[in-house]
Amino acid sequence: MSAERRQTKLPHLREVALNAFSLYRVKPTVTIDIDRDVFCLAGANGLGKSSFIAALNYGLTGGVAPPNVRVEQLSRYQRDASAYGTKYFTGRIAELDRPSASVALRFRVGEFEYYVRRRFFAAHELEEFSVSDGEGRTVVAHEPHMDAEERHRLYEVRLVQDTGLQTFAQFVFLQHFVFSFDEHRHLLFWDTRATELVLYLALGLDPSLAKQVDELRKAAAAAGSQARNAQYQATLARNELERVTGQLRRKSGVDESVMDRYRNLQSDRERITVERNALRTELADSRLEFAEASATRMRKRLEYDEAFMRRLGRTSAGPQLHAIIGQSLSDHQCRICGTQHSTGPVAIKAAVALNKCPLCTADLVHDPSDAEEAQERLVALDQELAAVSRRSTGLAKTIERLDGEVREKQRELASIINEVSEMQAHHELPSEEEPADADEGLLRDRISQLEGSIDVLLGRKEEHLRLRAEALASYEPIQAQLKSAWNEAEVEFVPRFRRLAEEFMGLPLQVTLDAGSGISGMAHLALSVSGTHRRRSEQLSESQRFFLDIALRMSLAQHMTSGSGPACLLIDTPEGALDIAYEAKAGDMFASFTADGDQVIMTANVNTSQLLTRMAERSGRAKMQFVRMTEWTTLTDVQVEEEHLFEKAYGAIEEALDNGGSEPLAALND
Known part of the structure; x- marks a missing residue:
């Protein structure tokens, strides 16, 4: 044509x-x-x-x-x-x-x-x-x-x-x-x-x-894609049909006492999972509170140390108020080296009595102008430190308890899962996703629905395949026109391309049409140089690829505009x-x-x-x-x-x- x-x-x-x-x-x-x-x-x-x-x-x-x-x-x-x-x-x-x-x-x-x-x-x-x-x-x-x-x-x-x-x-x-x-x-x-x-x-x-x-x-492409989707959905429906049919078959043949135990295990599994998750949440909250309490304790310790150093610069009556000194005197144990004393570290007592620093023996200056206020601040901070320490200790014990409870729930859950798996293997019981107490009538209704869906989906698949075939049939006469147009173009276009390309290459070239096969096979140009096909771009040097492509564009533009004006x-x-x-x-x-x-x-x-x-x-x-x-x-x-x-x-x-x-x-x- x-x-x-x-x-x-x-x-x-x-x-x-x-x-x-x-x-x-x-x-x-x-x-x-x-x-x-x-x-x-x-x-x-x-x-x-x-x-x-x-x-x-x-x-x-x-x-x-x-x-x-x-x-x-x-x-x-x-x-x-x-x-x-x-x-x-x-x-x-x-x-x-x-x-x-x-x-x-x-x-x-x-x-x-x-x-x-x-x-x-x-x-x-x-x-x-x-x-x-x-x-x-x-x-x-x-x-x-x-x-x-x-x-x-x-x-x-x-x-x-x-x-x-x-x-x-x-x-x-x-x-x-x-x-x-x-x-x-x-x-x-x-x-x-x-x-x-x-x-x-x-x-x-x-x-x-x-x-x-x-x-x-x-x-x-759309019809082919829709046909594949319909087939995929039909396959899913068929798989579900097999599962529901198996569930109905198992329900009819399993001893009721086994089913009761199976239902109880599933119920226990759900309950313990909820309890374990709640404990995990509580444990995470406690760990967060403990981290916050530890940060507060550190901050209060720094505040106490700063207040003590200021107090130390104003009065000689305060070294025993520092947390380390006070705890060493009250516990009869040096908080620096850990040595235990019967009545308290003698050296610390002696230094305090002589109005000297227990660590460096420096003389302490007595300035009573605001001693009372500074002492009140130290006492308040000491109380706050004690409170936050007690809170940290309590939270640490809470974390230890909750961690143990979570582990115990996890062990219970693992035991139930193992028992459920053994029952499923020995008695062909339904999987975890299947309701164990599904009514037989509901199962039969579901089977009927799935069978109808499969028929509808397969019908859709055939319709989409028919539409794709129609597109293919419509493409064939257009492809025939392309081949006819190429046959005519060979008289002008091909010689024009060869003249431009060979002027650059200095080698004999030929270009032909590969019309492809069906609508999925795209028409394209096939190039040969000195009688050898060059179907991949890497079969030519970079400069050859670039300037042959430019020659193709030049000859296409000239062919399109031949007799109608310049390109x-x-x-x-x-x-x-x-x-x-x-x-x-x-x-x-x-x-x-x-x-x-x-x-x-x-x-x-x-x-x-x-x-x-x-x-x-x-x-x-x-x-x-x-x-x-x-x-x-x-x-x-x-x-x-x-x-x-x-x-x-x-x-x-x-x-x-x-x-x-x-x-x-x-x-x-x-």
Whole structure:
């Protein structure tokens, strides 16, 4: 069946304006006219080149491609990209600039010129939107009083209409996955889920087919999941049916005296468990009270020592009031070394009698001015210490008692559990979860309910399997259209891809369609190099993977727009992955893509590589616009120290631009 070929028109950028883009410290507000097929923003590491590409995509779509994304549904991907945009620009745009920071774009879609401006933290809003035709006449006028979200919805409807796509979510997906190669280096070639959606949209088929495939796969997955859930629930019901049936069988065949003992044991188990848990709670409370009493005792001891030292400085009558001295005298035992005396430590008595400190023998100064008050304070503290000591001692005994009671309850519980287990093993008694005294009539009613539930669940499973089969049957004719479209595309798309890719690789390549098997087998592209299949990305070098994927995007974009206008790619150039041999080849590939008017908006490092130099030689100033990013933001200390190297590299590229473009591009492409 031959598929009807449809053309797609893509945005072709003409102007970019960033406002309050704090990342660019020197020029946070900058406007750029893009008037050539190649626009290159060149700078050093860490200056915000990747953020420039992200800002362009955000201006077009209201979102930024998330890293490590898995595309399941296009509408969900659009939502995730919008949410990630807010996260992405947070930190790149200063907090004070958040309300005013915006990106404005002027671009053409076919004969129409669009102007949009959106704030960076309002993904679903447009501050300005207008459309004019090729004669400059206003087609959609900016309405200042229109709600910003309504203005964005109007933009979505108009863009879908002019691009020839089916939904705005399709445009967002294509812009991020095909028309951009950003810092995440997502490889389309080896992402079968994304590739299949791209093929439906890129091979000239009705865009609604991509939406239908998306919905059919979603319906098939949902039906399959619901069928599995119904089977799982039926299995659970069947297991319960077996348990209840066994319970009824056991109830009919067990001696009543055994059942009585079994019921009593279960009752004892529940009672003892409650008692043990109550004791555990009481024990935990007592331990907490003991900890608090110990802390209070320590605090009171410190207060007593401080009061005693103050008293000691005022009077000689107080050493015997200190807790250590007083206890040593009253107990006839030294509290320092533990020696027992018949009438009390003689040395302590002698020192107190001589008005000296019992520990250091220093003379004590007599100051009776407030002796009575200090003595009263010491007496009060001594009483408080005694009280808290008694409380601590009592709590310690309570803890010891409760701990023993808990252990005893645990032993009783273990004994009951062992007896219950032995009875269950010998008499086929019900498990712990089963009520031992369940009525036979209730059990038979439950059996009837479970049998009915199993029948219903198995019926649901069959219905869901039928719906899944219908989705599969609806998918097959769409898959046939995809195969037919690929057969036609092989005439243009495949040679175009081979020409671009082989210009970079220098090796013969082939790409074929693997249509998959059924709705679960996704259609994808199979690559071979020099006759050898490369089904895994690691079978190629890093630079080969990156630039073959860029070549795929270039050829897809050209195929989609063939006869309807230029294509435009946004590329954060991965030139760091290139070795010397491939630098110039990559520049040739880029120049070949733009030879017939297609557009590349690219960022690149300024270095001694041949990529930018070769592009400049091939394109010249007539086709290539070169902007120095080092004028937009501040350099690091290391970059400032070596700024002359940047100037040297810039100079080489500028010279190549001045001298380039003289050789006919047609001759270069031969």
